[in-house]
Amino acid sequence: MANDKMQPRLILVLTLITIASAVSLTFIDDLTAPLIAEEAEKRVQEAVLSVVPDAVDFEEVEDENFEIFKALDEVGEVVGVAVQHDIRGYTGPIDVMVGLDMAEEKIIALDVLSHTETPGLGARITEDEFRDQFRGRDFSSQEEVDIIAGATISSNAVEVVVSEVVESAEDIQAAVESGGE
Incomplete structure (x- = not known):
């Protein structure tokens, strides 16, 4: 009861x-x-200025495939383009910012904005040693990236993002020149 x-x-x-x-x-x-x-938003701003170090300001450009930022110098001239793109990694999305020198057709730098990869393994994609492999790389380069041992999926995911951005460089440049219209 x-x-x-x-x-x-x-x-x-x-x-x-x-x-x-x-x-x-x-x-x-x-x-x-x-x-x-x-x-x-603050992290994106820092990343744009990080991957295009000659920039002091930037403008977002409308695009349906990528988040594109025109990186500008003190007088408002374009000194590079930053492209934000993400992909599925081993444990979740990896959000990457790639700095491009369109005139030289080279990658300026790469920054990993966010990820949920395994600490000590996949999370090593944020280390300079891995990211520096992309710095100064020609758009046409066939050079292989040194994969992080134990983090093949994460390493390959970053490489795929960079490849997708580079393969779309002409479209990205057209979007920048048109102002995203």
Whole structure:
């Protein structure tokens, strides 16, 4: 008999706990979402200026395939193009920013904006030793990238992103010249 009276109470208590948890999580999400978005935007800005070091400013260019940024010098001249693109890695998406020198047809630099790869293995795609392999590489280069041991999928994913960006260089340049219109 006492057990019959306990069940409705338990259900009520668990329901109240669930509602309180949902309200708390919604409140926290609403509170932190703008901060997270602001931090992500700041990271993109830093990455653009990192992969095109001669730039002091940039403008976003509309494109349906890539996020493209015209990197500008002090007088507003284009000194490079930064292209943000992502791909599925071993454990989740890898978001990469590639700096391009369109005049020289070379990769300026590469930065990994975000990833969820395995710490100590796939996460090594963020290390200078790996990223520097792309620096100064000609668009037409067939040179192979040294894959990170134990992180083949992550390494290959970054290489695929770079290849896709380089293969689309003409379209990217056309988007930059047209202003994304």
